[in-house]
Amino acid sequence: MTRAAARLQGNHQLTLLEGTRELFPALIAAMDAAHTLIHFETYIFDFTGSGAELAEALLRAARRGVQTWVAVDGLGTGAAPRDWQQRFAEAGVQWRVYSPVNTLALLLPTRWRRLHRKLCVVDGQVAFCGGINVLDDFHDPSWGALEAPRLDFAVRVTGPLVADAQQTVALLWRRLQAVHDLRRREPLQAVHDLLQNGSGRGEAMAHGSPGARAALLLRDNLRHRKHIERAYLKAIGAAHHEVVIANAYFIPGRKLRNALVRAAQRGVRVQLLLQGRYEYFMQYHASRPVYGLLMQAGVEIHEYAPSFLHAKVAVIDGHWATVGSSNLDPLSLLLAREANVVIEDKAFAQQLRERLLRAMREEGKRMEPTHHGRRPWPQRCKESLAMLVMRLALMVTGKRY
Incomplete structure (x- = not known):
């Protein structure tokens, strides 16, 4: 995406979503309607409570043949629980970790650069962006059960912006996949994929009014x-x-x-x-x-x-x-x-x-x-x-x- 791509464009339909109680049903509906590809990025992917419901939607999509690609941050998430790793692998959900960490790695300033964004693009037609992790509103990994839901927001978007989001997530995925292939001793394919990581631009349908x-x-x-x-x-x-x-x-x-x-x-x-x-x-x-x-x-x-x-x-x-x-x-x-x-x-x-x-x-x-x-x-x-x-x-x- 170039600087020009960041200019405001019209013809968008926007929905404000508050918390996981509004975001997750919207995400699950989009995933259940997916035909070809789900790109999902998040800092934290926690399988507690409603997080498991979203994970189940990813499983359903992968089982019916939808390419389902999930990228998580190595510090925010790390390795998924073993049972979920097995279920994802059997269904075909591809799971990649951005910049895996350990105690020694965190001593390197270059490893402080984290994947903090929360983006999802489904079929190149609808995108979700915001601050909400895959983390139940009433659960915190450090503090346990919460008496009230955390306050956070996301937005569901259809329109020209979706193509930019598709390009963004596709580019990162290709890089993560290249690293994955190198670790599996497939260097030639990894280098080829990295060289082919051009636009990856999807064609987004334009919905909504020109005023948005x-x-x-x-x-x-x-x-x-x-x-x-x-x-x-x-x-x-x-x-x-x-x-x-x-x-x-x-x-x-x-x-x-x-x-x-x-x-x-x-x-x-x-x-x-x-x-x-x-x-x-x-x-x-x-x-x-x-x-x-x-x-x-x-x-x-x-x-x-x-x-x-x-x-x-x-x-x-x-x-x-x-x-x-x-x-x-x-x-x-x-x-x-x-x-x-x-x-x-x-x-x-x-x-x-x-x-x-x-x-x-x-x-x-x-x-x-x-x-x-x-x-x-x-x-x-x-x-x-x-x-x-x-x-x-x-x-x-x-x-x-």
């Missing part, structure tokens, strides 16, 4: 290093009335911080829905030192309380929206493979905006600048340590943020 414009934005370490971040900066810089952002791991760099501050200073109402529950040390604590600067400029910060916030979405001026996998932190914006759909459509943007504002009113807690300024010294020490760890990690990778 959208584009697929990627983040990788080659041609798409800054596309998602630039889209945020451009939209925030052009905002006239309102910026609403929900982001799970929010550690904005200097450019993004300045864009939010300038927007607030010129009278734009900037509202952030951020993680209110402790999940990971660095992401939770390293985000808090920037809160004071933002609130001083007039930015409103709401912390989501009922469960884990996992969303990576935004709405600006009630017509521009994005839904995807990219956090606004250095891991997403500098290292990981990410995918966001950017949308120019009032109906879609308003639907997402209403849900985020309701979450702020009913499920969040607004942070007060005075309370934030009186944080106890143990909390400040943790924040300083987390920020130091993050900066040292960036220094090792050679990245600046």
